[in-house]
Amino acid sequence: MSRFAGRGPRVVVVGAGIVGCSLADELTARGWTDVTVLDQGPLPAPGGSTSHAPGLVFRTNPSRTLTAFATYTVEKFTSLEADGLPCFHPVGGLELATTPERWAELHRRAGLAASWGVRAELVGPARCKELWPLVDESRLYGGLYTPDDGLARAVPACRAQMARARARGARFLDRHTVTGIEQDGGRVCAVVTDRGTFPADHVVSAAGFWGPVVGRMAGVDVPLLALAHQYAITRPLSEQAGANDSRTEASRPILRFQDRDLYFREHTDRIGIGSYAHRPLPVDPFGVPAYDDAEGMPSSYPFTEEDFAPSWQDCRWLLPALGRTEIEEGFNGVFSFTPDGMPVLGECRAPRGFWLAEAVWVTHSAGAARAVAEWMVDGRPSLDLHECELTRFEDAQRSPAYVAERAARQFVEVYDVIHPLQPPDEPRPLRVSPFHARQRELGAVFLEGGGWERPHWYEANAPLADGITLPARDAWAARHWSPTVAAEARATREGVALYDMTPLRRLEVTGPGALAFLQRMTSNNLAKRPGAVTYTLLLDEAGGIRSDLTVARLAPDRFQVGANSPADLDRLLRHAPADVHLRDITSGTCCIGVWGPAARALVQPLTPDDFSHQGFGYFRAKETWVGHVPVTAMRLSYVGELGWELYTTADLGLRLWDTLWEAGRAHGVIAAGRSAFNSLRLEKGYRAWGHDMTAEHNPYEAGLGFAVRMDKGDFVGRAALAALGEPARRLTPLLLDDPAAVVLGKEPVYVDGAPAGYVTSASYGYTLGRCVAYAWLPPLRAGTGVDVEYFGEKVPATVAEEPLFDPEMTRIRR
Incomplete structure (x- = not known):
């Protein structure tokens, strides 16, 4: 420097x-x-x-990161002054519900606010009227009031x-x-x-x-x-006369009428109205005129009154006083949306x-x-x-056509009630595994991730759910779920199931320096003989978990790495020396997880290799054959049962599926989806990066200290880990006390009546007969009672010992 x-x-x-x-x-x-x-x-x-x-600043968001960004914006702009005024005006925010669905959503958003440390209060129609006198309270179920939100004076x-x-x-x-x-x-x-x-x-x-x-x-x-967004300002309203100082412009909360894709703010004695209710209006940034060539600001396009007309009716429905005025000015302002x-x-x-x-x-x-x-x-x-x-973003998500279609949809959905599992409608299907045709024949219900079609359950398995008694689910928890999931989880625990693991990212790392490079980049010891598989962590210099990896050493200088996202490949490529070669092999390969007590009985007759416990130990890999198909077999299990991940090239994937399916008929094989997969992995306490831990967390507080070998030599993050003290928080397993209760993730957790953390992942544990939730909390003893807030209701839960299922690992190691 x-x-x-x-x-x-x-x-x-x-x-x-x-x-x-x-x-x-x-x-x-x-x-x-x-x-x-x-x-x-x-x-x-x-x-x-x-x-x-x-200048609207609402902090509550399903994304904890965006909430943190907005919170800092409030703090910083409050400390800044221009023209003798702070650059942030804390008038508060008020989100209104005019439908039962939105009222339920505001309860969920109140939970998000508590999870992320934002002050929020659910209020009734009368209180909404007090906060915004122009509102017709008869239209309302209630509102969510966030007193510390407000208006940023951007310029x-x-x-x-x-x-x-x-x-x-x-x-x-x-x-x-x-x-x-x-x-x-x-x-x-x-x-x-x-x-x-x-x-x-x-x-x-x-x-x-x-x-x-x-x-x-x-x-x-x-x-x-780039999309244009409508903003209009009314003529002065008599009801607003004297309500506000002309310098601060506003005293009442920012108002959001999300049921009709509208928001409102005061401009002294006038009302500003923003609308997302109109058709997407894309703008070509390469065609935007320079400042001096534009009629006004380059980002401000002429107001299209015909697009605003339905919204103006909705405005007057909610705020009857607007029926006595009209729009004085408006523009279509350009800003950015991503997919x-x-x-x-x-x-x-x-x-x-x-x-x-x-x-x-x-x-x-x-x-x-x-x-x-x-x-x-x-x-x-x-x-x-x-x-x-x-x-x-995956390469398949970076095409101009994909960006345009998905970003425009983000504009349309900006105020919609979006379920956390809700998949996009288009463009689909985009990426499919070689087994897609067979999955459709079995009635797969697909959700989407990273552009991949991912079966969450199969309607062909619905008859297996007969006789399984499950608690009733509320409308929110019942979305993108089926009782068939319980049948698929049970079939995995009792028989054998095939899971499509193709969307999991696979990297090939080769070259003379491959071992030294991976040793340097990850936390566990990879210096093992070929055939070893190791669970390890990709850390940053501060010891934060950038990703978790499964590394199979297939030859002295050849490794297959199971990773999470394109960011993992990017990080490795940035640090790879000249004698190491990395390539993403995901799209050219596929994977089937064969798991359950009958997995060995299914696979062993199809392969010339010894798949016994003695001949093929846990966390080992072999390159072998299944029928006519060459496979890389890894004895791993993310569901807590005996089994293998079987990898082959994409062109042979369908043959591999059909071979396993035909041989599995005698063992009652089923295809199972990701919903059952998620339930089973939580019963075993297996973490999911990006949900349960991120770069903000270190291995010890995340319960992953077993994946760190401090004695193996230097590696990225080692010095930071060596300086750590006792964790002040831990990723904590919870069991909900009521067998009928369900939570889904991101809910606040209360200890002694006060918010103390939040849920990361949750799913009903069909083997345990309870909902399992993992949460970041202060260190708590097993048996401690806590409460998880779900749509405004406090749901009792108890801190549990982990793993919750098969703590001796007898089912995997047999």
């Missing part, structure tokens, strides 16, 4: 909207002061989405952060249109503009809906769609030094900027960002 003379690397941020200004402030506060922020428009309102944003917040960053050495240059990004040796080295070239060690695209334009200059596809509705953050692998901070709304701006600044300066963000990382 000496060549930077204490100013840090040269950073060029493209875009001086709320994200770019926040990032410059965060970087300079951390000592990186050689920061240049460029924008094509005039400052402080250069014409992007920030320039017209209504003043930009000015305040620009001033702080400038005082530390940053510069902000307007009227600079970026025309190119230069590279040298696989790294960015400069940003070219119409007014000169700026050398750079890091370039950050914070260009909002222009992100794809800037990305193309660097050879990077940015998966976002999953989340931001796109992180450094590209090619070119290195090119960062994205895109698809970030004002709500999350300061939090996202802090995370990127931490990532750049410290090497890692303090929050888990796996939902936001640019590497999360």
Whole structure:
């Protein structure tokens, strides 16, 4: 760092909207002061989405990360001032329910708020009327009031952060249109503009809906769609006269009428109305005019009254006073949507030094900027960002057609009640395993993940559920579920079942340096003879769990790695030396899990190899044959039963399925889906990365200390682990006391009447006859009573010893 003379690397941020200004402030506060922020428009309102944003900040979100981003935005903007006023106005937020379904959803959202530490209160119609006198309370079931939410003053917040960053050495240059990004040796080295070239060690695209334009200059596809969103402002209302100070503009909570895709905020004596109820209005960012060529702001398009007409009727239905006024002005403002509705953050692998901070709304701006600044300066963000990382999308999800279709759907669904298991409707099917035709013949009910069609249960197994008595489920828990799941779980425990494991990511790691590389990158000891399989962790430098891996050593210099997401391959590729070769073999291969007490009886007659416990031990691998099909067999079990994962090439996958199916008829084989799989794995206490643990958690608090070998030599994260003390929290197994109770995940957990943590994964344990939930909680003794809040009801639960099922591992090791 000496060549930077204490100013840090040269950073060029493209875009001086709320994200770019926040990032410059965060970087300079951390000592990186050689920061240049460029924008094509005039400052402080250069014409992007920030320039017209209504400034709503609602923190409650199913994503814990987005809630944390928004919470920091509130905290930071509250501490900033411009024109003698704070840059955040805590008027509160009020979400209304005009249907029973939405009222139930608000109970769920109140639980999310408690899980993530947001103050929230369910209120009745009369209280809603007190908070917003214009509301027709007869229309309401109730509302969710969040008193600490409010309005961000986005452009003043930009000015305040620009001033702080400038005082530390940053510069902000307007009227600079970026025309190119230069590279040298696989790294960015400069940003070219119409007014000169700026050398750079890091370039950050914070260009909002222009992100794809800037990305193309660097050879990077940015998966976002620019869409126009309607915003209208009424004429002055007599009911609003004298209600507000003209400087602060608002005193009543932000109002959300999500049943009709509408929100409202005050503009002194007028009402601002935003609508998501209209058709998607995509905008080509490559065709957006420059600031001086636009009629107004480049991000502001003419208001389309015909699109707003149905929403105006809905507005007057909820707020009758609007029937005595009309719309005075409106515009269609452009902003960004991604295929999953989340931001796109992180450094590209090619070119290195090119960062994205895109698809970030004002709500999350300061939090996202802090995370990127931490990532750049410290090497890692303090929050888990796996939902936001640019590497999360599969190649099949990055096509322009997919991005356009799914991002437009995100706009349509922005206020919809979305079940956590609800799959997208289109474009499907996109990715299918070689067994897809057979699965359809068996009546598979497919959900979707990573573009893959994943059977959750099979209607062919419905008769097996006859005679199984299950507690009744409420409407929410009954969605995307069937009693057939219980039959599939029981068949796995008592007989044998085939599970499609094809969507699990498979990497091949080869070369003379493969072992040393994997030893360095992961936590467990992989220096074992060929044929060994090892469960290990991919940690970051702070000891956080970036992923969990299953590594099979198939030859001295050849490994097959079971991973979780494209981010795992990206991380390994970033660190791989020249004598190590990595490739993703997922799409060219497939996998069937054969599990259950009868698994050996099914497989052994089909293979020339010894599949006895003595001949093929647990956590071992063999390359062999099943019938005519060459397979890599691994004796693993994620469901807690005897069995194998059988891998082969995609072209032979159907033959493998048919071979196992035909031979399995004599043993009562069934096909089973992921719903049963999830139930069985929770009964065994097997963790799912991204749900039960993330980079915010270390192995010891996550109950994965057995996957760490401190004596094997140095590895990424070892020094941080060595410095840890006793965990202040633990991933804790809970059994709900009532056999009829069910929770689904993300619910708050109360200890001694106070929120103390939240559920990560949950499923009914059909073997145990109780719902199993894992939760992050302070260390608690087994037998401690807690409460899980589910739709406003406190459900008693008890801390359990794990594993809950087969603690001696006798069923797997036989």
